[in-house]
Amino acid sequence: MTTSISDDAVLEFIFNPEAQGQPFSSLQQAVENKPEKEFAPELLKELQDLEKQAVNHANEGRLQDALDVLNQCITREPDYASAYNNRAQVHRLMKNNEAAMNDLDKVISTLGKGQPSILRQAYTQRAILKRSQGDSEGSRIDFEQGARFGNPIARTIAVQENPYAKMCNQMVMEMMSREMNPGCHNNNE
Numbered sequence: 001m002t003t004s005i006s007d008d009a010v011l012e013f014i015f016n017p018e019a020q021g022q023p024f025s026s027l028q029q030a031v032e033n034k035p036e037k038e039f040a041p042e043l044l045k046e047l048q049d050l051e052k053q054a055v056n057h058a059n060e061g062r063l064q065d066a067l068d069v070l071n072q073c074i075t076r077e078p079d080y081a082s083a084y085n086n087r088a089q090v091h092r093l094m095k096n097n098e099a100a101m102n103d104l105d106k107v108i109s110t111l112g113k114g115q116p117s118i119l120r121q122a123y124t125q126r127a128i129l130k131r132s133q134g135d136s137e138g139s140r141i142d143f144e145q146g147a148r149f150g151n152p153i154a155r156t157i158a159v160q161e162n163p164y165a166k167m168c169n170q171m172v173m174e175m176m177s178r179e180m181n182p183g184c185h186n187n188n189e
Contacts, residue, residue, distance in 0.1 A: 081111035081118045120149035
């Protein structure tokens with residue numbers, strides 16, 4: 001028997017507590033890449049090669065060279081969301097947070113649609129930026145979105161910052177402590 005539900009969607013259902021009760025179709029959208037714009041294979045390879053070159057420059061500390069290559073990539077194909085994500089990272093490293101935020105907003109609002117692997121990175125990067133700017137509520141919301149799209153770092157932070165999760169964790173820890181050390185707690189509560 002074959003099914004149209006991907007293995008990734010099933011794993012998301014099993015391991016993501018927020019996925020419980022959601023229809024499988026919504027889970028599939030969170031794990032399957034279906035970009036709104038497809039690129040010709042030759043163009044995609046060229047764009048990916050430019051990105052690799054930019055990442056190498058960044059890893060070598062040559063941030064301006066990385067930025068220049070990513071600008072080339074975006075000039076070559078203005079709808080290539082991955083280059084904006086990478087350029088946002090370079091902007092962050094160069095302490096140009098406004099430019100980074102602009103790139104991430106563009107990815108999230110338009111270019112990244114249908115691409116959870118792109119969106120998970122964009123939301124998580126934007127959450128980090130918002131946190132550094134003191135926007136704790138905006139940061140929490142973006143970490144939750146990054147988590148929904150499968151970013152494990154965002155998921156960990158979203159759970160840590162969720163007030164309901166904190167309360168539940170505290171209750172579970174208290175119950176476990178009572179179970180493990182029955183004589184240490186007052187049972188007449």
